[in-house]
Amino acid sequence: MNTATAVSRTSAGTAPGRRKRKLHNELLAAVFLAPYFTFFIIFSIIPIFFGLFVSLHKWTLIGKEQFVGLENYVYALKDADFWASLWHTTYFVIISTPFLIVVPFALALILDTKIKGRTFLRTVFFLPNILSVAVISFIWIFVLQPYTGLLNSFLHKVHLLSADKEIFWLNETGLAWISIVIITLWWTQGFNMIIFLAGLQDIPVDHYEAATLDGANGWQRLRYITLPAMRGLIVLITVLQLIASFKVFGQVWLVTRGGPANETRTMIQYIYETGFSANELGLATAMSFIFFVILVTLAFLQFKFFGGKKD
Amino acid sequence: MKRSKVISACLSIILMLSLLLSACSSSTSSNGGNEGASGEENGSKSNEAAATSGDEKVSITYWNLFGGGDGAIMNEMVKKFNEEYKGKIEVKALTQDWGQYYTKLQTAVAGGTAPDVGISHTSKLSELVELGIVEPLDAYADTSGVDWSVFNENMLNATIFDGKHYALPLDAHPLILYYNKKILKDLNLLDENGKPVIEPGPDGFVNFLKKINEGIPKGTVGMLLASGGEDPYRVWWALYNQMNGPGLLDESGKKVIINNEQGKKAAEFINNLFTSGLVPKNLQKIGETFQAGKGALLPTGVWFTGTLEATKGLEFGAIPFPQIYDKPATWIDSHTLIIPVQKKNKDEKKIKAALTFAKWLTDHGAMWSKAGHIPSTKTAVESQEFKNMPLRSDYLQAGSDGVYLPQSPKLWPAKDQLVQALDGIWQGKSSVDQGLDNAIKNMEKILSR
Numbered sequence: 204m205n206t207a208t209a210v211s212r213t214s215a216g217t218a219p220g221r222r223k224r225k226l227h228n229e230l231l232a233a234v235f236l237a238p239y240f241t242f243f244i245i246f247s248i249i250p251i252f253f254g255l256f257v258s259l260h261k262w263t264l265i266g267k268e269q270f271v272g273l274e275n276y277v278y279a280l281k282d283a284d285f286w287a288s289l290w291h292t293t294y295f296v297i298i299s300t301p302f303l304i305v306v307p308f309a310l311a312l313i314l315d316t317k318i319k320g321r322t323f324l325r326t327v328f329f330l331p332n333i334l335s336v337a338v339i340s341f342i343w344i345f346v347l348q349p350y351t352g353l354l355n356s357f358l359h360k361v362h363l364l365s366a367d368k369e370i371f372w373l374n375e376t377g378l379a380w381i382s383i384v385i386i387t388l389w390w391t392q393g394f395n396m397i398i399f400l401a402g403l404q405d406i407p408v409d410h411y412e413a414a415t416l417d418g419a420n421g422w423q424r425l426r427y428i429t430l431p432a433m434r435g436l437i438v439l440i441t442v443l444q445l446i447a448s449f450k451v452f453g454q455v456w457l458v459t460r461g462g463p464a465n466e467t468r469t470m471i472q473y474i475y476e477t478g479f480s481a482n483e484l485g486l487a488t489a490m491s492f493i494f495f496v497i498l499v500t501l502a503f504l505q506f507k508f509f510g511g512k513k514d
Numbered sequence: 515m516k517r518s519k520v521i522s523a524c525l526s527i528i529l530m531l532s533l534l535l536s537a538c539s540s541s542t543s544s545n546g547g548n549e550g551a552s553g554e555e556n557g558s559k560s561n562e563a564a565a566t567s568g569d570e571k572v573s574i575t576y577w578n579l580f581g582g583g584d585g586a587i588m589n590e591m592v593k594k595f596n597e598e599y600k601g602k603i604e605v606k607a608l609t610q611d612w613g614q615y616y617t618k619l620q621t622a623v624a625g626g627t628a629p630d631v632g633i634s635h636t637s638k639l640s641e642l643v644e645l646g647i648v649e650p651l652d653a654y655a656d657t658s659g660v661d662w663s664v665f666n667e668n669m670l671n672a673t674i675f676d677g678k679h680y681a682l683p684l685d686a687h688p689l690i691l692y693y694n695k696k697i698l699k700d701l702n703l704l705d706e707n708g709k710p711v712i713e714p715g716p717d718g719f720v721n722f723l724k725k726i727n728e729g730i731p732k733g734t735v736g737m738l739l740a741s742g743g744e745d746p747y748r749v750w751w752a753l754y755n756q757m758n759g760p761g762l763l764d765e766s767g768k769k770v771i772i773n774n775e776q777g778k779k780a781a782e783f784i785n786n787l788f789t790s791g792l793v794p795k796n797l798q799k800i801g802e803t804f805q806a807g808k809g810a811l812l813p814t815g816v817w818f819t820g821t822l823e824a825t826k827g828l829e830f831g832a833i834p835f836p837q838i839y840d841k842p843a844t845w846i847d848s849h850t851l852i853i854p855v856q857k858k859n860k861d862e863k864k865i866k867a868a869l870t871f872a873k874w875l876t877d878h879g880a881m882w883s884k885a886g887h888i889p890s891t892k893t894a895v896e897s898q899e900f901k902n903m904p905l906r907s908d909y910l911q912a913g914s915d916g917v918y919l920p921q922s923p924k925l926w927p928a929k930d931q932l933v934q935a936l937d938g939i940w941q942g943k944s945s946v947d948q949g950l951d952n953a954i955k956n957m958e959k960i961l962s963r
Contacts, residue, residue, distance in 0.1 A: 264620035265645050284956075348798040374742065374796045374941060462742060464938030464952070479617055481927040481960055482641070 254488050262485035275489035285490060287465070288473035289497075295455075295469065296448040299384045303444050304437070307392040311399035312425075325400070329393035336390075340457035343386045347372035376466040379459050383467065386454050391447070395440050402436040403429070442505045449498055470494055572867040573604045574630035577622075579615040583820045584885045591881055595874055603867045605631075616642075619854065623647040628854035631868035634681060636672045636848040637919050637926065643675050644923035649853040650678040651869065654862070658869035664891045665876070669848050672918040681850035682872045685879060685887035688846035688916035689748045690909045691836060692804065692812040692822065695829040701729040709908075712836050716783055719838050723792050726810045738800040738809040739784075739793050741940040745800070746784055747933045748845035749813055752835050753780035755843035755917040763920050763961070770928075770957045773950040781946045783838070785939055795940075804830075816912075819886025819905060832905050834912035846916025848890065851875060888913035924960050931956035 258275055261268040279285050310328055314321050331339060346353040349369040358364035372382045410428050419427070430437075452471035455461065461468030474494070478487030580588045592607045608629070610618055616638060622628045624647075634642055642648045655662070662670060662679065669683040698704050703725060705711050712722045727736040739745060759776035763769065787793040797803070804812040805825045812818075813835060822830055835844040851872035853865055875882065879889025880900035888910060889895050900906065919925055935953035938944040944952060 263645060264617060265624045265647065284959075344798075349796050350794070350798065352798075369794075369796070371796045376943075460743075462934060462937050463941040464943050465934050465956075466943075476927065476930070480930065481924065481963070482620075482645075483963065486963075 255492065257485055258488040258492055260485045261483075262488070263482045264479075264484065271485070275486045276493065278486060279490045279493055284465070284468075284473060285493075288468045288470050289494070291466070291468055292449055292451060292470040295380065295383065295451050296445060298380065299387055299451075300441070300444055300448050302384065302388050303392055303395060303448070304441055306388060307394075307396035308399050308437075310392070310396045311403055312429075314396070315400060315403045325397075328396055331390050332393035334390070336453035337457060339386065339390045340454050343382070343389075343454075344373070344458060347382055349374075373459055374463055376463060379463075379467050383451075383455055383458065386458065387448075387451070390454070395444065398436065398440060399433070402433050406432045438505070442502050445501060445505065446498055449494075449501075571601055571604060572863050573606065574864050574867050574871065576605050576607045576631045576868075576871065577610055577615070577619065577629040578607065578633045579610055579612045580633075581609070581612060583824070584817065585609055587820075587882060587885050591875060591878060594878075594881075595871060598874075599870075603870060605871050620645065620647060623854050623857065626857035626859075628856055630853070630856075630864045631872055632852050632854050633684070634850050634852045636669075636681075636683065636850055637929070639673055639681055639850060639852070640675070640921040640925055641923045642852065643680050647855050648680050649855055649865070650680055651682070651853065652679055654853075654865050654869055655679065658866050658873065660869055660873050664893050666890050666892075666895075666913055668846075668914050668916065668918075669890045672848065672921075673850055675921065681852045682869075682876050683890040684849045684851055684872075684876055685882055685890055686846055686848045686913040686916060687816045687887050688909075688912040689745075689752055689813060689835050689844045690816055690832050690912050691834070692814065692818065692830055692832050694804070694807060694810050695831050696807070697730060697734065697810045698726070701726060708831055709833060710831075714837070716838050719836060720787075720792065723787075723811075727792060730810060733808060735794060735797065735803060735809045737787070737793050737811040737813070738797060738804050739787065739813055740797050740800055741788050741793070741795045742937045744933060745814055746940055747929075747936050748815075749835070750780050750784055750936060751917070751919075752844040753783060753838060756837060756839035756841055758840060761920060763922060767920070767922050768958065768961050770954040770961070772932075773947070773954055777950055778946050781936065781939055781950065785946060788940055789942075816886045816888060816909060820884060821886075823905075832909050834909050834915060842911070842915045844912050844916045846912070846918055848918075849887070922961065924963070928957040928960045931960060 257267075259270060259272060261271050261275075314325050314328070318324075334342075344352075347355075349355055349371055352372075354372065355364065355370055358370070359366055364370065370378065372378050406429065410432075411424055414424050414428055450471060451469050452475070455467055455469050456472055459467045461472050470490075474487050474490050477490060478484050576592065578585075578588055588609075589607060592605050596604055615633075619628070619632055619634075620642075628647075634648070639648070651660070654660075660682065665683060666686070669686050670679075673679065673681040673683055693710050695704065695708060698710055699708075703711055703722070710722070712719055723736050730736060739749065754772070754776050757776040757779060759780070760771055760774065762772060764771050788795050800809070800812060801814070801818060801821075803809045805822065805828060807828060816832075819832060822828060834842065837843075853868050853872075856864075876889075876891050877893045879887075879891055879894030880897045880903070883889050883894070883900060883903060883906050886906075888906065889900060890913075894900055895910065919929065922928065932953045935944075935949050935956060938952060939946055939949035
């Protein structure tokens with residue numbers, strides 16, 4: 204009797220009941236999403252549109268001065284320093300991104316095997332990631348500075364560098380870029396590594412077992428199982444990494460100050476200097492928008508050409 | 515499906531709005547609460563004041579950017595002022611982070627929440643005056659007992675714009691030369707007064723440096739001059755002015771006029787120090803090295819005196835940056851006291867209180883000079899307290915010989931470009947001519963905006 208009524212009640216109320224539950228779920232979702240969206244709208248969406256407004260004006264820290272139309276954009280596009288700093292950033296992206304994908308991927312592969320102390324090693328490789336940019340910059344200045352730095356002292360000790368010579372890791376443009384890439388790699392690869400590691404652990408073990416039974420060697424397993432399975436993740440990490448690399452600022456600012464002679468000045472540093480040092484917020488905002496468009500285009504192309512094949 | 519989407523969208527918007535509104539209301543109420551609390555506090559204190567003096571107490575806010583030793587001394591001064599003016603004026607000091615200070619000051623003025631008194635570098639003052647965020651002081655100076663004639667002329671003149679006073683100079687911090695007494699004494703390079711013996715002229719200085727380099731133990735550096743950043747640029751400015759260089763900018767303020775005989779000669783002199791190996795390239799942590807007794811000479815700003823005095827086992831002296839060319843001159847800048855513009859609730863009582871406080875600080879410059887700075891007033895320089903202090907009198911003259919950078923609203927960003935271009939010379943990336951041309955090009959780009 205009881206069960207019968209229960210069954211009949213549910214069957215009778217199927218359509219409205221489901222709708223009700225659905226509404227309930229959506230309401231619940233809305234409640235949970237609302238705080239995020241509040242902040243998202245107040246601190247992202249509104250400022251973006253406000254920024255567009257600012258970029259059309261001559262604007263200082265004090266506020267609006269006058270409407271100048273597209274003048275800021277024209278000025279930025281004609282500005283040699285804008286292009287130079289954009290190139291510096293692009294150069295950094297080109298030389299750093301491959302390392303920031305391949306190294307964490309390789310580390311993830313190694314740490315996914317059953318080697319001894321892998322938990323410890325995972326922690327070790329991830330640890331720099333939690334440090335702030337100021338901390339890692341000063342650690343590396345300590346390592347790379349001439350005369351008293353760890354690296355040069357070591358090279359002197361093992362006689363790879365004659366005693367009266369110094370390598371200026373932070374003061375010569377080429378070396379400075381290498382240093383910045385090493386610093387960034389050491390600092391940020393851990394995050395990518397953890398994501399890759401999670402991805403690797405999602406690949407079913409039986410795929411590998413089946414392949415091994417069919418006589419596939421390690422390389423073939425990597426080439427025909429791991430890489431295809433990880434494809435989506437690799438594209439995602441590449442896009443995220445590209446965007447992150449394009450935003451490079453803190454470590455360069457703290458380690459080289461954009462020097463020598465502005466040759467490591469990045470896009471963000473130039474925008475920052477224009478806005479807060481030269482007090483040209485309108486122009487700086489216009490530069491940011493140009494930069495923003497470049498990044499969006501890049502991300503779009505990336506997904507279109509490399510993320511096309513869905514599994 | 516569609517309808518439910520619309521419903522959920524509406525719901526989320528309503529939710530957001532309600533959150534927003536509640537956030538607003540709670541913030542206003544908490545503000546109100548704060549105001550109430552501080553009002554109460556003020557009330558009870560002013561009651562006390564009324565009981566003691568009968569006058570109404572004025573409470574003012576004071577923003578500064580002093581960290582480290584400077585900060586500690588400034589806080590001590592504020593404390594002393596508050597004790598002396600108990601019941602009349604109360605200064606609430608707030609130290610802002612150096613890097614953010616001017617940004618915060620400007621946005622605070624724009625938002626109508628400016629402090630009643632603040633600090634500005636002399637070199638930053640033109641920008642603040644141009645933006646209209648500092649009050650001209652002449653209208654209030656007399657009634658607050660400010661006497662302009664007690665100020666050092668060199669320091670005061672740099673703070674006058676179009677004949678109007680915009681600031682009270684608090685100090686001057688020129689580039690000077692610190693030297694390690696023990697090292698120079700061992701090399702017989704000190705005279706009977708303990709001052710270094712430097713022969714005149716550029717060759718004289720180079721010989722002096724050579725003698726040091728030949729005599730010092732291995733691992734010690736003759737002259738701690740970094741080959742990048744502010745210090746070599748300051749030395750360049752000193753030498754440029756010692757040769758009567760015509761200045762940084764022409765009269766329009768848009769043209770940079772440093773690519774001349776004097777500018778080149780000064781740059782060549784410094785560059786030769788690096789290329790000849792007299793000063794090792796890319797020295798790092800020069801201050802720490804000098805503190806550790808591993809350097810004989812250190813050209814830098816007077817602000818280092820306090821720190822060096824606190825360094826145990828370091829025997830050092832200080833002189834104005836030596837005259838290498840035609841006349842004594844050096845790089846200089848000052849901290850000044852300014853009254854930011856109040857967009858809302860401008861209160862003359864507060865302005866007068868702020869000026870009273872500012873004047874008190876400049877009068878007590880001897881206290882401030884504990885940090886190493888040179889006082890800006892005769893009152894302070896002639897005080898026994900200042901005369902009793904070691905070293906300061908040795909480099910006092912630099913405060914009058916120093917040459918300020920010109921008044922220009924874009925001075926700081928332009929100066930940054932000058933530093934970068936000069937760095938290009940020291941790093942061997944450009945010749946002296948190219949480097950100065952780069953400086954002119956990049957500075958004029960900023961100045962012309």
